[in-house]
Amino acid sequence: MIRWLGLTLALTLAAMAPASAQLEPGRPIRLIVGYGPGGSLDLVARVMAELVRDRLGAPVVVENRTGAGGVIGSDLVAKAAPDGHTLVMGGGGSHGVTPAVRRNLPFDPDRDFTAIARVADFPNVMVVSAALPVQSVQDFIAYARSRPQGVNFGSTGVGTSIHLTGELFKLRTGLEMTHVPYRGAGGSSTDLRSGQIQVIFDNLPSVIGQVQAGVLRALAVTSAARAPSLPEVPTMAEAGLADFVVTSWVGPFGPAGLAPATVAQLSRAFTEAAASPQGQERLRALGAVPAAEDAAAFDRSWRQDMARWRRVVAEARVPVEE
Template sequence: MKPILKLVLAAAVACVATTASAAYPDKPIKLVVPFAPGGTVNLIGRLLAERLSHSLGQQVIVENKGGAGGTIGADFVAKSAPDGYTLLLASSSHQSFHPLLYKKLPYDPNKDFTQVALFAAVPNVLVVSNNVPAKNVREFVAHAKASPKKLFMGSAGNGSVNQLVGELFQHKTGTGFEHVPFKGAGPATVDLLAGQIDLMFVNLPNVIAHVQSGKVRALAVASARRVSSLPDVPTMAEAGVPDFVVDSWAGVLAPAGTPKAIVDKLSIEINKLAKDKATIDMLAAQGAIPLPGTSVEYGALVRFETERWSEVIRKANISLD
């Protein structure tokens, strides 16, 4: 192909891309939630889709593609057209600790996505069965160290954020628990209510109703500040465990190669929504908090989380096939 023809074709492609970006969006957008309906990320995704539909003037449709710890839905988005019409509501696992846990993924977590914006976070909370006598974290740590048998810690599965937060707590407090992986936080919560396991580190929305009804006891939230829905529950720092802020966050990823103009437009709109009072109130009703953040801030958070979880995973010797 002659050089002049190459330049003409390149200019034509750039012109089409610019025009498409300017008109974006001119059809419905698919927001893939890589987990089954009913979970925390799903609730946040549906809230974001509803608010973003009004903001963008086009319907944003949530599509649940669960399985394999969120990797099936992520793989679908990674291999979708980079046109801004297929997005992923990613959890903190997708780019921070999945690459550390899985020996082989069907996509490259860092090269196959473009970070668009952060949106919301969910506090993790330490909850214990009513069979556990401790009323606060200090008593709980003393009880765990004095118990002749290890306490049973439930989680949503091997390599889940529940397990990782629990491993971090054990490292910081010198305690040791017997990890019991379940197929999701829901089944684990059922066994916690029944007293079959002793404790969980879990997303607040999964257990807030049970805490408020007194069926389980919340000892501390792993957040920078107390949450409005449980004002009497201290933060980990207040409870005597410093440097223990571990929120589970959610942000939007697009396939790599998505035009910058589209990424920037989405980032601006999502950040506006995350700062809007109506959105903040809706998130609070779900036990979540806003976490606005640009694509640059998203990348910085991923780097921080990757470094932190790399150490936890290494010390706990966690690996998945």
């Protein structure tokens, strides 16, 4: 009987272990970034790595694993041991848009990740050339409707979040707009200024310098609230387009199967870091809007974002990579 009770107790403790597991003190945490150094995800990852280190009692090492539009880095984490020591800094592109425009991913985007925390948002901004005779979103809609051939909008490539933001604008307004993809933001800004394209929906940090210099005109930001760096520019909702909130959100993910206690430990460290005065100051310096969304809330918003982009891709008939 005693032997049986001992075996039962051992099995019970073993079953409970994953639920109570936490990070190994002092063991480094790898924070994977699926893009090159200097991009928005990389910069946020490096800020957060410094800020969560003391909260977790372990070094956080940022590793850039580039390739396939962030897929290689995400795949590495999807297949990592579910112990909380390997994370990927995900974003609205890698974990929101990519699942909508690519079918044969090496992982299941719906089942192979655990959301940890949403730490920052980068609003997109609708910009036109300062020479274009429009001052508002409604002016632009009227301008586009007055042109029988429609207008052109640029993006950083087919299937990117910037491209899909333009497609969402088309769906919400019913405008005839032709997508012109570029490799990077530089070409689209140049052609916008010369009149080859009429509008772009770019990340705010990419165009804010040209807006402040008066070369480009910002008509609206796509965030729920006005951007602190452009307080005079209305949101899309204020400009007359409800249900048009698009941000390039940023937050870490772990592999599926993380113990709830590990998720809670990581989520608390990241949200506290993002909400701290130092975190808010450093994130805003990058052009980001600080966020502090815990694991449960982040999981809901991330999945809603994936579902939204899948609908946009289907309705706009955006080519899907097989």
